[in-house]
Amino acid sequence: MVEKVPMTPGGFAKLQEELRWRQQEERPRIIEAISEARAHGDLSENAEYHAAKEAQSHNEGRITELEDFVARAEIIDLSKMSGSKIKFGATVKLIDEDTDEEKTYQIVGDQEADVKSGRISISSPIARALIGKEAGESIEVNAPGGSKAYEILEVTWG
Template identity: 70%
Template sequence: MDRVPMTVAGHAALVEELRRRTAEERPAIIEAIAEARAHGDLSENAEYHAAKEQQSHNEGRVMEIESMLAKAEIIDVSKLSGNTVKFGATVTLIDEDTEEEKTYQIVGDAEADARAGRISISSPIARAMIGKEVGDSIEVTAPGGARGYEITKIAFV
């Protein structure tokens, strides 16, 4: 079984989503299906079909979360240290073209959110950073072309 790396916070977020989906959303969907069934003919009942579709989506996500949690390898980032970029590192980069500074934390696929500054360990930019040190330059091939970055800071928080 392949292990899925995730931070303590990412694991807690998945556990909470699983709790919400099973304890709150599942009963609400079941109630909506029962109410729609009471309206009669199911073949032309849009509310019934929408509720069944919502149930299918919810149960699929529940199975996906349970699978991720079963394979989870929880890594406490606060206990990590070092001079090289690895899972859990918060890395500050300078775009070599625009001089724009960006900060990203390298996290597991399930908790990645680029807008919040968390990028997946399997993303091209994270893969380019792994093993590098402060002062190293990396090149990332993006849809708009290759981009160059310099690593200016590595922290584990």
């Protein structure tokens, strides 16, 4: 059975755009670079050729990966999400119980996670600790830097 990959509509659109770019723009550019490097003669000592072949290998690998994610994507419409319990797609406001620092995270799919922009992976330790909890509850997260305690201030959707 194929395991579905949960994604927000925005995350799915970004994956589709990267796939389109890699197939329609990057692939032809790399093929052209290989062709130019090949024209320079001896391939055994041609650094441009080897760099272009390396780029081609990386690009084709990423295309295969993206095609797999797009095929297995389960797009979750966040506009239909509600409730007080935290689950995929929820935006959660937390306060660090040690530092009183507030943080806001949205729980998203693995492929669209970006901590700097406040999107954390559903499979991250903090998201796993949050799932099923509600505002007012406290959680403890075993993070790489040690254990952290947070209080959940607010759960919103959309």
